[in-house]
Amino acid sequence: MTAIAIKLNQSYEQSLHRATKVNWRIEDIIGGDKRLDFSKRFMPEVLARVNQISCLNAAEKLILNQIRGNSYLHLFGLVEEFIVPCVLDHVKTAGLADITATQALLHFAEEESKHIRLFRRFAEEFEIGFGSRCDGIGPVQDIANAVLQYRPLGVVLIILYIEWMTQYHYLASIRDNFGEKLDLQFCSLLRNHWLEEAQHTTLDTLMVEQLVRQLEPSEVEAGVEDFFKLIEFLNGGLMMQVQLDMESLARATGRIFTEAEKQEIQTIQEQSYRWTFIGSGITHTQFVETFKQVSPAQQVRLLEVAEIYCQ
Ligand SMILES: [Fe+2]
Ligand SMILES: [Fe+2]
Numbered sequence: 001m002t003a004i005a006i007k008l009n010q011s012y013e014q015s016l017h018r019a020t021k022v023n024w025r026i027e028d029i030i031g032g033d034k035r036l037d038f039s040k041r042f043m044p045e046v047l048a049r050v051n052q053i054s055c056l057n058a059a060e061k062l063i064l065n066q067i068r069g070n071s072y073l074h075l076f077g078l079v080e081e082f083i084v085p086c087v088l089d090h091v092k093t094a095g096l097a098d099i100t101a102t103q104a105l106l107h108f109a110e111e112e113s114k115h116i117r118l119f120r121r122f123a124e125e126f127e128i129g130f131g132s133r134c135d136g137i138g139p140v141q142d143i144a145n146a147v148l149q150y151r152p153l154g155v156v157l158i159i160l161y162i163e164w165m166t167q168y169h170y171l172a173s174i175r176d177n178f179g180e181k182l183d184l185q186f187c188s189l190l191r192n193h194w195l196e197e198a199q200h201t202t203l204d205t206l207m208v209e210q211l212v213r214q215l216e217p218s219e220v221e222a223g224v225e226d227f228f229k230l231i232e233f234l235n236g237g238l239m240m241q242v243q244l245d246m247e248s249l250a251r252a253t254g255r256i257f258t259e260a261e262k263q264e265i266q267t268i269q270e271q272s273y274r275w276t277f278i279g280s281g282i283t284h285t286q287f288v289e290t291f292k293q294v295s296p297a298q299q300v301r302l303l304e305v306a307e308i309y310c311q
Helices: 003-022 058-094 099-130 140-148 152-171 184-214 217-253 259-282 285-294 296-309
Strands: none
Touching: 003 099, 003 184, 058 099, 058 140, 058 152, 058 184, 058 217, 058 259, 099 184, 140 152, 140 217, 152 184, 152 217, 152 259, 152 285, 184 285, 217 259, 217 296, 259 285, 259 296, 285 296
């Protein structure tokens, strides 16, 4: 066995070991006496940005915050739907030569399947308690399939930034956030998701490294190009979600917004979505570090693109 193979095997082994120690069940997080509290905000302000919208009163800001909680469930459920087949495809190509790697990656796919069920379960609770309809972009399967049409390296780089982003969402805005008094179940959702995502970033990074080793330099650059195309594709979906959220807000509040009010909500929410679902991930130090190793030539471009998503 070569030194690289031994190191890889140890990384998969450690990741698998840590993953089996976490392993929570959905019923430990939601259901029974664990209900959503609709008198509280669901999302931290740093991820939802409702406070600065001057045309909304306090009750309407609470409603928009909860709509953002629901869209968070929808969008994370959606990304997990392309993560699972992407990881399974990677397992199929890698084969059984490194059986520890196979087991670690299958466990990864199993956890992401559980996360899809978790987000759907929360969405059911939301629907029961919120009182009016909230739509999410879709059809989810079509969007997931469209993402999977891009080169695997591009898709895995997207998955890698999403996993780092999930960790940021908990560590930077929930764990030490004692001021906002958010809904306990939503805090628990973000915490438990983060606990399992912590292993996924290791596995994503290993998948990126493996793909890069197998590809010609021109194929690596084509994969990186697809990563940038995918960011634009995802951003298009997020901007559609902003429109749906504004319709949900009008339905829930019974308000008819003026053009100026619509413009204000749209501008602030578009910036918020870009930061929450793209900017906070592609600027994560660990993601930038891996990206630099994959494509030193595209470092500057990554920084330029990041500026658009970090306002
Ligand atoms: Fe997940
Ligand atoms: Fe994950």
